[in-house]
Amino acid sequence: MPQDQENFRDSIGTVTAEGKRAWVYPKKPSGRYYEYRKYVSYGLLLFLFASPFIKINGNQFLMFNVLERRFNIFGFPFWPQDFHLVVISMIIGVIFISLFTVAYGRIFCGWICPQTIFMEMVFRRIEYWIDGDRGAQMRLDKSPWNAKKIRKRVLKWSIFFIISFLIANVFLAYLIGSDKLIRYITDGPLAHMGTMIPLLIFTGVFYFVFAWFREQVCIIACPYGRMQGVLLDDKSIVVSYDHKRGEGENGRKKFRKNEDRDALGHGDCIDCFQCVNVCPTGIDIRNGTQLECVNCTACIDECDHIMESINRPKGLIRYASEDEINNKTKFRFTPRMKGYTAVLTILTGVLIGMLFLRNELEANILRLPGQLYERKENNIISNVYTYKLINKTVKDIDDVNFRLLSHKGEIKMVSQDSFEVPAEQLAEGTLFIEINSAALNGDKDKLKIGVYSGDELIETTVTQFLAPRSYN
Numbered sequence: 001m002p003q004d005q006e007n008f009r010d011s012i013g014t015v016t017a018e019g020k021r022a023w024v025y026p027k028k029p030s031g032r033y034y035e036y037r038k039y040v041s042y043g044l045l046l047f048l049f050a051s052p053f054i055k056i057n058g059n060q061f062l063m064f065n066v067l068e069r070r071f072n073i074f075g076f077p078f079w080p081q082d083f084h085l086v087v088i089s090m091i092i093g094v095i096f097i098s099l100f101t102v103a104y105g106r107i108f109c110g111w112i113c114p115q116t117i118f119m120e121m122v123f124r125r126i127e128y129w130i131d132g133d134r135g136a137q138m139r140l141d142k143s144p145w146n147a148k149k150i151r152k153r154v155l156k157w158s159i160f161f162i163i164s165f166l167i168a169n170v171f172l173a174y175l176i177g178s179d180k181l182i183r184y185i186t187d188g189p190l191a192h193m194g195t196m197i198p199l200l201i202f203t204g205v206f207y208f209v210f211a212w213f214r215e216q217v218c219i220i221a222c223p224y225g226r227m228q229g230v231l232l233d234d235k236s237i238v239v240s241y242d243h244k245r246g247e248g249e250n251g252r253k254k255f256r257k258n259e260d261r262d263a264l265g266h267g268d269c270i271d272c273f274q275c276v277n278v279c280p281t282g283i284d285i286r287n288g289t290q291l292e293c294v295n296c297t298a299c300i301d302e303c304d305h306i307m308e309s310i311n312r313p314k315g316l317i318r319y320a321s322e323d324e325i326n327n328k329t330k331f332r333f334t335p336r337m338k339g340y341t342a343v344l345t346i347l348t349g350v351l352i353g354m355l356f357l358r359n360e361l362e363a364n365i366l367r368l369p370g371q372l373y374e375r376k377e378n379n380i381i382s383n384v385y386t387y388k389l390i391n392k393t394v395k396d397i398d399d400v401n402f403r404l405l406s407h408k409g410e411i412k413m414v415s416q417d418s419f420e421v422p423a424e425q426l427a428e429g430t431l432f433i434e435i436n437s438a439a440l441n442g443d444k445d446k447l448k449i450g451v452y453s454g455d456e457l458i459e460t461t462v463t464q465f466l467a468p469r470s471y472n
Contacts, residue, residue: 012219012220012292013281013282013283013292014215014216014219014281014282014292022282023141024214024215024279024280024281024282025134025137025138026124026134026277026278026279026280026282026298027133027134027274027277027278027302028128028133028134028278029278029296029298029301029302030301030305031300031301031302031304031305032301032304033297033298033300033301034297034298034301037110037111037120037121037296037297038121040111040112041111041117041120041121042121044112044114044117045117045121045122048114048170049170051174052170052173052174052177052178052181053173053178055075056074056075057075057393057394058393058394058395058423059072059075059076059077059394060072060075060177060178060179061074061075062074062174063174063175063177064174064175065175065176065177066175067175067176070424071086073086073089076355077392077393077424079362079390079392081362081390082358084354085351085354085355085358088347088350088351088354089351091347092344092347092348092351095340095343095344095347096344097224098227098231098340099337099340099341099344101227101228101231101232101236102231102232102233102236102334102336102337102340103236103237103337104236104237104238104295104319105228105232105236105237105238105239105289105295106224106225106228106238106293106294106295107295108224109218109222109224109225109294109295109296110239110294110295110296110297111295111296113218113294115209115217115218115222116218116294116296118167118210119210119214119215119280120280120296122163122210123160123163123210123211124280126156126159126160126163127156130152130155130156130159131152131156134277140152157211160207160210160211161203161207163210164203164204164206164207164210165199165203167203167206168199168200168202168203168206169181169199171202172195172199172202176195215280215281215282215292218281218292218294219281219291219292225291225292226291228291229291232289233336234321234322234323234326235321235322235323235329235331235332235334236321236322237319237320237321237331238289238293238295238319238320238321239285239293239295239296239297239299239300239317239318239319240285240288240289240317240318240319240320240321240322240325241269241275241285241286241288241316241317242315242316242317242318242320242325243286243288243325244267244325244326245267245268245316246267246268246269246286246316247267247269248261248262248265248266248267248268249265249266250264250265250266250267251266251267252266252267252269252270252271253266253267253270253271254270254271254272255270255272255310268307268312268313268316269286269316270306270310272306274302274303274305274306275299275302275303275317277302278298278299278301278302279298279299280294280296280298281293281294285299285317289322297319299317300317300318300319303316303317304317359392359458359459360391360392360393360458361389361390361391361392361393361397361421361451361458361459362389362390362392362459363387363388363389363449363451363459363460363461364387364388364389364461365385365386365387365402365431365449365461365463366385366386366387366463367383367384367385367463367464367466368384368385368386368430371383371384372466373466373467373468375468376434378436379436379437379438380434380435380436380437381434381435381436381437381440381465381467381468382432382433382434383432383433383465383466384430384431384432385430385431385432385433385463386428386429386430386431387402387428387429387430387431388426388427388428389421389426389427389428389451390425390426391421391422391423391424391425391426391427392424393423393424394423394424395423396420396421396422396423397420397421397453397458398420398453398454399418399420399452399453399454400418400419400420400421400427400451400452400453401417401418401451401452402431402449402450402451402452403449403450403452404433404435404447404448404449404450405448405449405450405460406446406447406448407435407439407440407445407447407465408435408436408439409433409434409435409436409439410433410434410435411431411432411433411434411449412431412432412433412434413429413430413431414429414430414431414432415429433447433465435465435467437467437468440465440467442467443466443467443468443469444464444465444466444467445464445465445467446462446463446464446465447462447463447464447465448460448461448462449461449462449463
């Protein structure tokens with residue numbers, strides 16, 4: 001390709017030579033892949049809006065309460081003490097996306113990313129309904145501010161703001177919990193201005209992103225687009241233009257009826273620019289894989305329509321690897337993909353094992369800092385401890401008491417012998433452990449303590465017992 005045609009590699013298509021915004025007016029897509037994307041997108045939107053309000057065993061299905069450091073993932077509650085599980089889950093997510101990027105390119109962006117789904121399947125569809133398709137939108141933007149344009153703009157912007165406010169509320173449900181959100185709505189905004197003001201700020205952010213910033217999020221702000229440059233290789237399946245078929249021996253040529261293109265040596269591409277017009281980021285996929293491409297498949301559907309209309313085979317633009325187009329090599333599972341898969345399988349197994357071993361009550365019993373042992377009558381050694389019990393369930397745990405499992409001795413509570421740990425709450429207090437010196441093995445013995453609910457053992461924990469050195 002001549003050097004003067006490669007300026008797309010040195011600049012972003014949505015910015016003019018003067019540095020101003022080049023607004024993208026994508027043509028309304030249609031076709032087989034677009035229908036599939038609609039099914040996937042609306043299913044994911046339903047999942048997004050329903051998840052904060054679904055409960056499993058009383059736990060919100062998904063919740064990320066950063067302020068109170070409480071997380072629910074698929075109905076499993078996670079506390080600060082379970083942060084290692086959250087970290088492993090995040091690592092698994094990163095490796096999973098990396099594996100799919102190595103194998104299938106930026107497919108996450110085009111099919112699953114919330115930014116793309118909201119932009120293409122919600123806000124743009126509303127825009128098509130109010131402003132019309134590509135040509136009508138361009139004419140409307142260039143027209144003077146008459147009554148028709150004002151009416152369309154006010155209607156569109158109002159609907160965009162309402163949807164942005166709804167999205168902000170849903171995200172708030174993920175952050176603070178759906179029950180609290182419903183209570184705030186019932187109480188009215190004036191009763192919770194400390195929450196209402198951030199909610200309006202986030203509404204403004206969402207409105208700004210979907211009404212103006214749009215595809216710039218994918219091109220400029222999102223780091224995932226940069227990642228694909230590292231992760232992709234010539235064996236990755238991406239939205240690709242078959243340049244060998246499209247260019248032929250003598251390049252592209254406009255379509256002419258009853259012309260034998262094969263005999264003239266021209267490729268199947270008729271230079272109609274419909275793949276460019278339908279692209280939501282405004283690129284020309286015929287230039288190859290680019291940073292801006294989000295693998296949305298709009299160009300595939302549009303090119304297939306054109307090929308059908310001129311009686312040429314479909315698939316001039318399709319999901320394919322560079323290796324497949326150049327060498328006709330079929331997709332295969334490369335050693336690189338096998339490595340990602342092995343790491344993903346191991347980490348997933350570790351996470352599942354940790355989830356099964358995770359207890360619903362977590363107990364920590366530690367010696368009171370700065371306190372030594374105390375000698376009592378009959379060779380009794382006493383240590384003072386603080387305990388913290390975290391109830392990770394949505395049910396109260398009644399009649400909680402402690403018993404020594406490793407030594408003969410006595411546990412004395414400061415307040416009462418048994419107590420209750422409320423649902424999803426922390427119970428803490430002070431206790432004394434008294435053991436006869438004859439039962440001790442040294443100056444620092446490890447004690448195993450059982451936490452019981454009535455007579456049922458629900459958790460065990462280990463702590464140290466300090467005794468005089470002379471009793472070794």
